[in-house]
Amino acid sequence: MNWDKSEKWYDRAQGLIPGGVNSPVRAFGAVGRHPFFVEKAQGAWLYDVDGNRYLDYVCSWGPGILGHAHPRVVEAVQRVCAEGLTFGAPTAKEVELAELIHACVPDVEMVRLVSSGTEAVMSAVRVARGFTGREKIIKFAGNYHGHSDGLLVKAGSGLMTQSVPDSAGVPAGYAASTLTAVYNDEESVRVLMEENHGQVAAIVVEPVAANMGVVPPKKGFLEFLRRITKEQGVILIFDEVITGFRLALGGASQYTGVHADLYTFGKIVGGGMPLAAYGGRRDIMSCVAPLGSVYQAGTLSGNPVAVAAGIETLKILMEDPGIYERIDRRAQTLAEAFRNVGLTVNRAGSLLSAFFTPGFGKREGWVENYEDACQCDRKAFAAYFNRMLERGIYVAPSQFEAMFVSDAHAEELIERTCEAIREALFGILGN
């Protein structure tokens, strides 16, 4: 493979864009190379500017559950574009999308559309604070909730990959009101709740963590969070920006049977366009302006083009619920291929991560939290990434990201990937 044109674009990009990328996870620093520049994508395939083709398991970091450029979604977007790109006034389509979200996740009794997952979680936290009149929040190490100041503490993959625990530029005051617990560790939550009795507005959690690699909740963990928040009048926020419409049509609350007070969505809900949402209990969401006193606004919120992409994507998912069974089964096949060569695999539905845990290739390790994930061998991961890329398979350039399976990843593509996994890991694992 040749990457000459990507190299040229990368040089030009670095002169003007910090690190040459508009989001740090896109840099390939952790895997010792420069990023390729994408020209186009179709279905499961990504094409770069040098004409190389990759089977894509990043799927734009989550939105691409249907594969790239699904004809129905593209057509819906093209149709509305011709009628105007933004109005800053209500449209019928926004109501339609709100109704679809509510139909998929009935707990969402009221919903606000915003433009990014970051905005959704930031706003949900503000609403929880406004509703409870309390200031502190509890999050979990290794969970990512976007890059807003108060949530950028031990915030998972992007920072883990760059080996910076916390971002510079976040005022100490913000960080002080964010308490950090250990994922899957009830005692760590209990202690923080006791030490800060009556001061905690919300617990915000990825119900299935997917930003330190995939880390499913242990049996009883989410139930515990539900119980302790209810007992102490704390708002439970499920950040479903990845898991929403991915683990099931109803997201993690359907997949796990545990229900939150507020939910945040992004990625899939926008069908590939910049759109996200937060919502939940009617009494809490009634705090949002202009109905209530918590201010939250957006010039491009509910943008008609983004809304059209979201509506069409959700409609396709609702019309063909067999999608979930298919992508789960394919992810299962990939998980087995990794396990067969001795890697530790966590999987939830169509999300999976293969971890190079200590002693990889020799025995099964486990990853239940941030500390466990940090033990993984990043060098071995980088070697694996590069060998997969040379075989035309693009996995996320970080040990701490999920592998996303879409409906466009047909069985024979999965088989091809399993073969590449065996080849790529041969030698690295010494088997």
Ligand SMILES: *Cc1c(COP(=O)(O)O)cnc(C)c1O
């Ligand atoms: C991606 C992500 C976000 C942030 O969404 P953006 O659209 O990138 O701002 C928030 N929470 C979780 C769980 C995510 O995976």
